[in-house]
Amino acid sequence: MRQIVLDTETTGLEWRKGNRVVEIGCVEMVERRPTGRTFHRYLNPQREFEIGAQEVTGLTLEFLADKPLFADVIEEFIEFVDGAELVIHNAAFDMGFLEAEFARCDGAGRLADRVRVLDSLEMARQRYPGQRNSLDALCRRLGVDNAHRQLHGALLDAQLLAEVYLALTAGQGEIGFGQVDEAEAASAAIALAGLRLGPRPRVVVLADELAAHAARLDAIGRRAGGRTVWETMPASSAGVETTA
Known part of the structure; x- marks a missing residue:
């Protein structure tokens, strides 16, 4: 069709x-x-x-x-x-x-x-x-x-x-x-x-932001009694770059 x-x-x-x-x-x-x-x-x-x-x-x-x-x-x-x-x-x-x-x-x-x-x-x-x-x-x-x-x-x-x-x-x-x-x-x-004009933006995450995010996930996981779904995902799948 x-x-x-x-x-x-x-x-x-x-x-x-x-x-x-x-x-x-x-x-x-x-x-x-x-x-x-x-x-x-x-x-x-x-x-x-x-x-x-x-x-x-x-x-x-x-x-x-x-x-x-x-x-x-x-x-x-x-x-x-x-x-x-x-x-x-x-x-x-x-x-x-x-x-x-x-x-x-x-x-x-x-x-x-x-x-x-x-x-x-x-x-x-x-x-x-x-x-x-x-x-x-x-x-x-x-x-x-x-x-x-x-x-x-x-x-x-x-x-x-x-x-x-x-x-x-x-x-x-x-x-x-x-x-x-x-x-x-x-x-x-x-x-x-891919037909769109221009590259898609990538997100750059600072080290302290990443640490705060990890602490938040840990707190959620402890309340839920296990790991969160985000912790099971490889970092590369999120399309995020990290920097110190």
Whole structure:
């Protein structure tokens, strides 16, 4: 199965009010594994941002002024997504904006006629009813590192959503593919993380901090009548560097 995890950024919340797409980010997966192929474009919306929308994305009209129009990239976008299943968080929002952009392009037809759509927000609501199921909330709940997400960005959010989707569906059977292997899902998530720009930060622990940590673990272990789970883990697995 070929899937495209997709996210957009826009000038506002309502496409019916004439708001436009300013950024598209896509990550390709085949059989639940990232292929390394991505699609990422900034777009000139030819209109102002609504109040608040610019602060969410960090984009400006000055930055977007020399970027292509949606009509300039639609053929490239169609080629990338055609025939795939789109994985989108709150699909009605992104699909509404994309269909509005398609409608502005003569002869483009409808995006929905070219793809299937899976809404990861609906999946999350079914699994975690009554809880917050925003992308940030799911990252925290499922252990996906989003510490570097200071602003909304379409490609970064698509990469994070791909990891969230793999975590949400790990261990579930899928038609035609049998049981999903959790180890495979984990390795795919690691590969997705490697697509992000820049190295991940490492934590440097001072000697006195390490000693205080060890004393705390010893106290917990004595109260529990045995060793803590942290004491059974090799130091290298924590991704922590120590220094005197």
